[in-house]
Amino acid sequence: MIEVSDLTVRFGGVTSLDGMSVTFEAGTCGLIGPNGAGKTTFFNVLSGFVRPTAGKVRAFGEDLLSLVHYRRARWGVRRTFQTEQAIEDLSVFDNVAMIHEHARLGGARRQDVLEAISFVGLDADPSARVATLAAGQRRLVEVARAVVGRPKLVLLDEPAAGLPDQETEHLSEVIRRIPEQAGALTILVDHDMSLVSACCQTTAVLDFGKLVASGPTAEVLRDERVIRAYLGTAEVS
Amino acid sequence: MAASGGSAAADTEVPATRARQRPTLPRPGTGTLVRAAVIAALLLFVLFALPQLMSLYYVDAMTQVAVWSMAALGLGVLVGRVGLVSLGQVAVLAIGAWVAARLLFATAQPYPLVLLEAGLITMLLGTLIGLPALRLRGLYLALITLMLAGALTVVLATTNFPNGGPGFLGYNGSQVHIPPIRRPSIAASDPAYFRYAVVVAVLMFLLVFAHIRTRPGRAWAAVRQSEPAALAAGINTWFYKLWAFALASFITGVAGGVLAGANHYLYSLNFPTYYSITLLAVVLMGGAYSLWGAVIAGLLWALLPSLLQNWGVSADWLTILFGVGVLQVLTTAPRGLADQVPKDLARLGRAARGLARKRAPSESSAG
Amino acid sequence: MPSWQDFEPFIVSGLALGGVYALSGVGMVVLYQATGVVYLAFGAVGAMGALIAWSLINAHAPGWVGWLVCVAFAALVTLAYGMVFGPALAKRDPLVKAVATLGLTLVLFGLMDLLWTTSGGQSRAITLPTDNGGFMIGQIQVTWTQVISLALGIVITVVTVVFLRLTKLGTAMRAMANDREITATLGVPVRRVEAAAWLGCGILAGLAGVLLADLVALDATTLTFLVISSLAAALIARLRSITITFAAAIVIGLVHDLLTPIQSLSNYRDATPFVLAAIALLALSSGGGQVLTRSREEA
Numbered sequence: 023m024i025e026v027s028d029l030t031v032r033f034g035g036v037t038s039l040d041g042m043s044v045t046f047e048a049g050t051c052g053l054i055g056p057n058g059a060g061k062t063t064f065f066n067v068l069s070g071f072v073r074p075t076a077g078k079v080r081a082f083g084e085d086l087l088s089l090v091h092y093r094r095a096r097w098g099v100r101r102t103f104q105t106e107q108a109i110e111d112l113s114v115f116d117n118v119a120m121i122h123e124h125a126r127l128g129g130a131r132r133q134d135v136l137e138a139i140s141f142v143g144l145d146a147d148p149s150a151r152v153a154t155l156a157a158g159q160r161r162l163v164e165v166a167r168a169v170v171g172r173p174k175l176v177l178l179d180e181p182a183a184g185l186p187d188q189e190t191e192h193l194s195e196v197i198r199r200i201p202e203q204a205g206a207l208t209i210l211v212d213h214d215m216s217l218v219s220a221c222c223q224t225t226a227v228l229d230f231g232k233l234v235a236s237g238p239t240a241e242v243l244r245d246e247r248v249i250r251a252y253l254g255t256a257e258v259s
Numbered sequence: 260m261a262a263s264g265g266s267a268a269a270d271t272e273v274p275a276t277r278a279r280q281r282p283t284l285p286r287p288g289t290g291t292l293v294r295a296a297v298i299a300a301l302l303l304f305v306l307f308a309l310p311q312l313m314s315l316y317y318v319d320a321m322t323q324v325a326v327w328s329m330a331a332l333g334l335g336v337l338v339g340r341v342g343l344v345s346l347g348q349v350a351v352l353a354i355g356a357w358v359a360a361r362l363l364f365a366t367a368q369p370y371p372l373v374l375l376e377a378g379l380i381t382m383l384l385g386t387l388i389g390l391p392a393l394r395l396r397g398l399y400l401a402l403i404t405l406m407l408a409g410a411l412t413v414v415l416a417t418t419n420f421p422n423g424g425p426g427f428l429g430y431n432g433s434q435v436h437i438p439p440i441r442r443p444s445i446a447a448s449d450p451a452y453f454r455y456a457v458v459v460a461v462l463m464f465l466l467v468f469a470h471i472r473t474r475p476g477r478a479w480a481a482v483r484q485s486e487p488a489a490l491a492a493g494i495n496t497w498f499y500k501l502w503a504f505a506l507a508s509f510i511t512g513v514a515g516g517v518l519a520g521a522n523h524y525l526y527s528l529n530f531p532t533y534y535s536i537t538l539l540a541v542v543l544m545g546g547a548y549s550l551w552g553a554v555i556a557g558l559l560w561a562l563l564p565s566l567l568q569n570w571g572v573s574a575d576w577l578t579i580l581f582g583v584g585v586l587q588v589l590t591t592a593p594r595g596l597a598d599q600v601p602k603d604l605a606r607l608g609r610a611a612r613g614l615a616r617k618r619a620p621s622e623s624s625a626g
Numbered sequence: 627m628p629s630w631q632d633f634e635p636f637i638v639s640g641l642a643l644g645g646v647y648a649l650s651g652v653g654m655v656v657l658y659q660a661t662g663v664v665y666l667a668f669g670a671v672g673a674m675g676a677l678i679a680w681s682l683i684n685a686h687a688p689g690w691v692g693w694l695v696c697v698a699f700a701a702l703v704t705l706a707y708g709m710v711f712g713p714a715l716a717k718r719d720p721l722v723k724a725v726a727t728l729g730l731t732l733v734l735f736g737l738m739d740l741l742w743t744t745s746g747g748q749s750r751a752i753t754l755p756t757d758n759g760g761f762m763i764g765q766i767q768v769t770w771t772q773v774i775s776l777a778l779g780i781v782i783t784v785v786t787v788v789f790l791r792l793t794k795l796g797t798a799m800r801a802m803a804n805d806r807e808i809t810a811t812l813g814v815p816v817r818r819v820e821a822a823a824w825l826g827c828g829i830l831a832g833l834a835g836v837l838l839a840d841l842v843a844l845d846a847t848t849l850t851f852l853v854i855s856s857l858a859a860a861l862i863a864r865l866r867s868i869t870i871t872f873a874a875a876i877v878i879g880l881v882h883d884l885l886t887p888i889q890s891l892s893n894y895r896d897a898t899p900f901v902l903a904a905i906a907l908l909a910l911s912s913g914g915g916q917v918l919t920r921s922r923e924e925a
Contacts, residue, residue, distance in 0.1 A: 069491055070490070092493055092495045092496065095492055101491050103485075109480050109488075110484065112480050120493070121493045123474055123478075124494050398719070398724055399910065401724065402664075402861065403904055406858070406899075406903045410900035533731075536728050536731065536732060537732065575737070577736070578733075578736030580736075582733030582734075583733060585726065585728060585729030586711065589729070590715065
């Protein structure tokens with residue numbers, strides 16, 4: 023369970039998060055909102071890249087904000103980014119094994135890594151350099167990096183952006199299986215509402231850095247406030 | 260590119276089992292062995308045949324190539340592998356040379372020990388500077404290295420290099436007869452010292468190679484591509500940047516030591532501030548990422564001017580060329596300053612292939 | 627410890643030097659704000675312009691022609707560089723843009739050494755007509771050149787502050803400093819604004835070249851790397867504030883020259899800008915442990 027209390031991020035006259043308070047219980051939770059609502063800022067706070075002006079985050083009983091960024095990853099926060107971040111010069115294996123190299127995770131490293139690779143359904147040679155892979159495959163490498171080694175919190179930032187329908191479908195299946203495979207709480211940010219409906223049991227909605235609605239996904243997507251926040255940009259399919 | 264097709268065609272069963280059978284580190288295949296053999300052969304040629312074929316003038320130049328290849332290697336690790344720019348590496352070289360000279364005059368220690376100490380002391384200083392400096396990013400880091408190097412150059416102009424004198428600085432300003440910096444007893448002659456320098460350089464290259472193939476190399480690759488992503492993978496990026504700084508300082512310090520023995524006499528005007536800029540230029544032109552790039556950089560730095568001097572052409576043309584080279588590399592390099600292919604050479608290669616294709620008109624010239 | 631009287635002449639020369647550093651620093655800050663480029667070739671273009679002026683004067687051209695050519699040369703080379711390499715590198719990191727200007731520096735440096743060889747012993751000098759006249763403040767001799775240097779520094783600073791705040795072009799430059807792309811979508815002629823910034827910076831580089839060649843030395847290396855003193859001032863101002871650039875430049879000039887009569891430190895005075903800039907940079911870093919500089923990824 024992730025409890026966010028009164029999270030505020032103010033920088034240079036811009037308020038990205040304004041007293042955001044929400045609780046993510048378990049399983050896969052969606053986080054949606056129009057552009058500029060603060061979703062990526064929220065992820066950046068969780069990752070430790072942005073220091074909040076005020077507020078607290080308790081993750082599974084721990085004060086998450088007291089850990090420095092790289093230690094959070096070792097503690098169990100994983101994320102994917104909007105832009106491709108799989109390391110091109112390294113092999114698939116080395117990419118996915120990275121967290122093992124830097125955190126004392128224990129367990130059989132090679133087995134863990136290979137399991138993560140097959141879990142995401144990546145049909146590439148693990149010793150192949152990521153630079154040789156197609157965009158969709160690189161995305162899968164990133165997702166594999168996010169689920170390897172028993173993470174506690176998986177943050178997926180628009181993982182399906184720019185992917186063709188078939189690959190989005192495959193990704194959707196993978197995301198749905200993350201909680202059972204990795205035992206992690208997953209927060210999914212995306213604009214593709216069908217993806218969010220398919221994967222997330224609950225969804226929270228941000229607008230102007232504040233929580234606008236939260237609850238079971240189907241209800242939230244029908245909520246008038248949510249539709250108004252998107253100003254009628256009908257992405258609900 | 261063989262195995263990775265689109266997700267449609269793939270059979271998910273077979274690749275999974277294939278994945279489990281693959282080892283983590285690819286065992287050296289035939290390709291790697293052939294390459295190692297070629298490098299070994301090249302090395303033997305350079306060590307034994309080259310000094311016989313060249314005049315002393317060029318043996319001297321090639322010794323400088325060995326020295327400056329090491330300096331380029333250090334800078335290449337920073338720029339090419341980690342994505343950090345240092346505009347003060349020649350100052351680091353000067354420190355290494357200073358320390359080596361001081362030790363060579365003050366003690367009777369064997370040469371390898373002196374080189375090691377020069378490297379370690381330089382590494383210590385580099386690390387101390389890196390501690391605060393690496394809090395800065397990109398542009399500001401580059402600028403602070405420029406500033407610190409500039410300050411050091413001013414200090415050096417006053418303190419001078421050790422020349423057998425007394426005191427901590429080891430400089431005697433009034434001495435008429437200045438003793439030369441000694442060389443190792445087994446490598447006193449120029450050709451012998453050349454071989455010595457090459458061996459030291461090879462050791463430095465092997466040191467870097469070992470780093471690249473193991474954990475620091477992988478961490479650097481992550482940091483270079485995206486620092487946030489590296490942090491998100493649990494990498495303590497500041498620590499690995501510091502490690503790179505330390506490694507580069509060590510190698511450059513050792514190079515300074517070799518330079519001291521090569522030149523016999525050191526003067527602060529051998530290390531002007533703008534040399535650090537020119538060094539960056541040749542590193543970029545040779546290719547900051549690949550280890551061969553450092554060798555090319557060394558050749559550009561030390562061999563080309565000697566050739567030009569022999570032919571009566573001013574070395575200033577090289578400075579101009581290097582400036583143009585920087586502009587060309589930066590405007591054509593797809594990802595920042597760290598580019599994998601030595602751009603100029605790649606173009607040369609393509610041009611050569613183009614010429615070969617033109618000679619065989621039967622082949623289709625599909626772009 | 628030298629007496630007050632020993633320091634006096636250096637206060638004047640320090641202020642003059644500081645004035646030139648100020649006008650250079652201001653030029654660099656404005657250009658950085660408008661284009662994201664730290665123009666490290668600032669000194670080199672001024673140096674080459676000064677050498678061209680010297681050659682013309684040596685060939686019996688009138689003084690003012692030489693100075694005009696110097697400023698024009700610096701302005702044109704800077705503008706040309708900006709128009710060619712500005713767009714090519716527009717989307718790149720400021721580090722890449724700065725290193726590119728080092729490429730230009732090397733080209734100019736090589737050209738200068740080639741065309742005006744520094745054959746041992748022979749030194750060149752430039753004198754301005756304003757070197758001869760002057761007045762006395764108490765015991766101190768002040769030349770008109772020194773007055774002009776300080777005055778120009780003050781004037782350029784004031785004009786620039788007014789320009790940035792009150793004119794349309796200036797406001798456009800400030801907008802571009804914040805976000806080039808958004809400014810473009812607002813209908814601001816981005817290319818033209820950049821061209822103005824490059825041109826202005828080039829003119830200031832030429833002026834600085836003339837004055838520094840007179841005040842300090844007409845030597846390619848010295849003049850090219852004096853840019854670091856101006857850069858130091860700009861860095862102390864975090865590449866943002868024009869007025870702080872001015873103040874920092876004056877301080878740098880003063881400290882540098884005031885160290886001259888102090889025997890123990892005199893030899894190290896050339897390190898002043900380097901040391902002050904390094905301190906400024908480190909002070910810069912302590913403000914903000916943000917990993918992401920500008921998060922464009924606002925979802």
